[in-house]
Amino acid sequence: MRVELLNVGDELLRGDIFNGNAGWLGRRLTEAGVEVVRGVVVPDDTETIVAALREALERADAVIVTGGLGGTSDDVTRDALARAAGVALRRDPALEARLRERAVSRGVPLRESALRMADVPEGARRLPNPAGTAPGLRVVLPGGVAYAVPGVPEEMRAIVDEHVLPELAGTPVAARVLRTATVWESVVAARLAPVEALPGVRLAYYPSPGEVRVRITGTAEDRVAEAAALARELLGGSVYAEEDLDLDRVVHRLLAERNATVAVAESLTGGLLGAELTGMPGSSATFLGGVVAYATPLKHSLLGVPADLLAAHGAVHPDVAAAMATGVRERLGASYGLAVTGVAGPDPQDGQPVGTVHVAVAETGGSATVRSVRLPVAGDGERARGPIRRMTVVHALDLLRRHLLTLDSSESWAVTAGNREEPG
Amino acid sequence: MRVELLNVGDELLRGDIFNGNAGWLGRRLTEAGVEVVRGVVVPDDTETIVAALREALERADAVIVTGGLGGTSDDVTRDALARAAGVALRRDPALEARLRERAVSRGVPLRESALRMADVPEGARRLPNPAGTAPGLRVVLPGGVAYAVPGVPEEMRAIVDEHVLPELAGTPVAARVLRTATVWESVVAARLAPVEALPGVRLAYYPSPGEVRVRITGTAEDRVAEAAALARELLGGSVYAEEDLDLDRVVHRLLAERNATVAVAESLTGGLLGAELTGMPGSSATFLGGVVAYATPLKHSLLGVPADLLAAHGAVHPDVAAAMATGVRERLGASYGLAVTGVAGPDPQDGQPVGTVHVAVAETGGSATVRSVRLPVAGDGERARGPIRRMTVVHALDLLRRHLLTLDSSESWAVTAGNREEPG
Incomplete structure (x- = not known):
């Protein structure tokens, strides 16, 4: 079964609204063993939609149309479906009665244009909408079947899951x-x-x-x-x-299995590492807190990094990362301390080039393990800042993961260190 | 000027990757006075891309192609462009030399397929890529011009802004x-x-x-x-x-104008507020650091929030926010202390419902100003966590902004507090 997606709406083409429906449909259909052969976005224009429907059904067995089923004058998907099928639109008395009842029960006047939502191409099947007013429509066209659903994501998803996918589903991949x-x-x-x-x-x-x-x-x-x-x-x-699980959740699970907690000390990431470790519900079971020592003197006053170390080497040094990890672990009373220091750019710092990063993990009664890496700098300095900060978070989480699993962590770092290749 | 978008990639059709490039391009082109007449997503298949290019240039004056320019075997956009133009692909010696040099300097072997990135359709113009390896390509085809750019968002954006938009821009609106x-x-x-x-x-x-x-x-x-x-x-x-400037930069500018600094104390945001204030280059001029006191006892031990206050009211209370702001300001030696505490969900905390948030700002020699708000909870609890954390950051930054400008902050908060409407 080959399916094409047709998303209708000027606002999608202008980028006013991101086309999340296409992504959701693509994933859902793929999971159901349906091949999505093309995705097309067209404006709210009847002729254009009719042409796109015809083209789609020359290539695919079915087309899923989203949008243009509301009750305003620019909602023309119904007209396009009728024209493509070569039939007339008929007002459905039951749908019309329901629209009128709703308006009365809410005490709002019914716009005449809203009655368009009761119009159905002759021979089309209504697909009940559990989440809204306008029903979906199933229309047989020359070349294949068109399923039209509203563009509101909740309504689109409900109708597709209940009425469209069961008809289309093939052999799952x-x-x-x-x-x-x-x-x-x-x-x-x-x-x-x-x-x-x-x-x-x-x-x-x-x-x-x-x-x-x-x-x-x-x-x-x-x-x-x-x-x-x-x-x-x-x-x-x-x-x-080995499943679609984020790294922060993996780390959380490993800590929880050991009844262990973590505290973080951050510099260049400014709080991103803590933010990542608190993104999931229930994170308070393993995450205690953190210290963002952005200004260099705070690394000494808040985390106990030796002042002479900072004076001799600056803030970007493996020993500083180690002292930060140890300091935050002790001060916050966590099982593990995780620390990052480095240069996000755009300018070098303390004589170290942009992308120089040291991450460290410290545990109770043990010394700190440090990994140093030179992250790739993509584009000019300002643009590279975001990726460098994000990669630093990933490297820190992965160091803790490997430490918890007693995996060799030199493997990845040996590959990474000195490797200036783009990250994908 | 009418432009069509052609996004290449199996991963887009399967919904593995969200097609953010189409939205970005739609907005950027619309702002530049260029009409986007259609958006098409096709798989990594040469024939299909060739056909889509031809169809696009029957409808539009130009087509912007994203994706399929990398160095693996499924990157076939270059082949498709050459075929659509009726020309051969030629290996560009300068590009090839650059790829080889890069590989040598990194000490990694150069895959033969990576050299595909040096292939250019005859007569095509290279569009330099400031953010990556593969250049963009400008190819004249029957019916119009095709601009091909890599699918990596940073690279796509840089090349479009520097080389494509200046050629396409119409009468700016x-x-x-x-x-x-x-x-x-x-x-x-x-x-x-x-x-x-x-x-x-x-x-x-x-x-x-x-x-x-x-x-x-x-x-x-x-x-x-x-x-x-x-x-x-x-x-x-x-x-x-009154321009397209992010709130964190506005706050940074206001602080810099006053030679002032800020330190943050966070709870439910876990570090997001500090991360936001350090996203821009030069942030160290105004941001000193922060304390993430996620576990309640740390609010006392790290920030000096009175233990009896925490015992009596829990961590989610206006006075706790005020004490956090004062505590972090004093401990980090900043001009201003900015603090947030609240319930991100999915479960209520200390008897407070999800969405309850208190933000506070403290200044030298002054008492703290607190604003309390009940943020809207969209969808189920877990899904609401991200938006609540993000809204909390915005509310905190805006409180500091209004404080620095001595603007009334009750206006926005009066609107917000008790307002359970969806944020948009």
Whole structure:
């Protein structure tokens, strides 16, 4: 089953509203084993929609249309469907009565244009809308079937899940996801060459700063499982999840399993590391708090980093990271202290170039483990700031993860350190 | 000038990656007076891309293609452009040399497929990429011009802004932007009814958690300026910028003008407030650091919030916010202390419902000013967490802004407090 998406709306083309419906539909259909062959966005114009419907059904078996089903004059999807089907629009007495009843019960006047929502192309099937007023419509056109749903995300999702997907669903594709941190996409891809060579599976890489998500798909469950197992072996400790789970949740789970807590000391990230560790509900079970020592003297006064160390080497030094981790752990009474210091740019700091980052983890009664890395600087300094800060968070979380799992952490860092390649 | 967008990538159709590039391009082009007539997403398939290019240039004067310019085997946009132009691909010696140099300097082997990034359709113009490796390409095709840019957002944006928009820009529409914080979209729209009624201008509202961006456009510069002046007057102190400037930068500027600094104390935001204040280069001039006192006892031990206050009222109380602001200001030696405490959810805390938030600002020798607000909870608790945390940051920054400008802050808060409306 091949499906095309047709999203209707001037506001989508102008970027006033981001087209989240296309992404949701793409993922939902793919999961249901339906191939999405194209996505098209067109303005609120009847002729254009009619043409797009015809083109879509030359390529695909069905088209899902979102938007243009409301009750204002620029909602023309119904007219376009009728014209494409070569039929007339008929006002549905039951729908009309419902619209009038609603208006009366709310004590608001009914706009004449709102009655357009009761218009249905002859022969079309109404798809009940559990979340709103305008029903979806199923219309048989030359070449295939069109499913039209409102553009309001909640209504669109409800109608698609209840009435559209059950009709379209094919053989679900078998899929596995592996998520890795602190190893570049090209390194991941190089290691997975033997998996790429396996018959019947397809690999896709989705990089984000500091991370790569690998998706393995195929039609045969056992082949995909076998490929995933090989990939897992080849990637080793850099894989932090074998499902679609974020790194912060993995770290939270590892800490919770050990009844352990963490406190963070931040410099260049300004609070991002703490923000990441508190994004999920229930994070208070493992996250105690943090200190953002942005100004250098605060690293001494708030975290106990030796003043002579700061005077001799500045704030960007492995020993400073170690002292920050130890200091925050002790002061906040956490099982683990996690610290980052470095240069986000745009200018070098204390003689260190932009992208120089040291992360450290300290534990009760133990010394601190430090990893130093030179992160890639993309574009000019100001633009690189965001990715560098984000990558620093990923590297810190991954260091704690490897520490908790007693995994070798030199592997990823050896790859990373000195590697100036773009992160994907 | 009519432009069509063509986004290439299987991952977009499957919804693995959200097509943010289309939204960004739509907004950018619209602002530049260019009409976006259609948006199309196609898979990584040469034939399909060639067909889509031809169709696009039957409808539009130019097409902007994103994606498929990387160095892996599924990056086929270059091949498609060459085929659509009826020319061959030629390896560019300068680009190839640059790729080889990069690989050597990094000490990594150069994959043969990565050299594809040096391939250029004959006659195409390279569009330098300031943020990455693969250049953009400008190719003249039958029917119009194709601009191909990488799918990586930073690279796409840089090349479009520097090389594509200057060529495409039409008669710019006169435009003014007003940015407001802590007032709901419906309130902004109601206040601006007299501006809506003016002839020759069009208003658009772009809400985000805690903020509304108002854009006033028209063809006559003087009418737009007049409308903006009236809007400014009607919106009063809730306008934090009359240009496209983020709230954190406005606060930074106000602090810098006063040679003042700020330190933050955070609870539910976990570090987001500090992260926001350090997002921009040069933030160290005004931001000293912060304390994330996520666990309640840390509010006492790290910030000096009276233990009996915490015992009597819990952590979510106006007096706790005030004590946090005062405590962090004193301990970090800043001109101002800014603090937030509240309930991000999904569960109530200390008897306070989700969305209860107190923000406070303290200054040298002065008592703290506290504002309390009940933020709207959208969707189920877990989904509401992100927006509540984001709105809390906006409310805190806006309180400091109003404090620095000695603006009445009850106005926005009176509107906000008890108002359970969705933020947009």
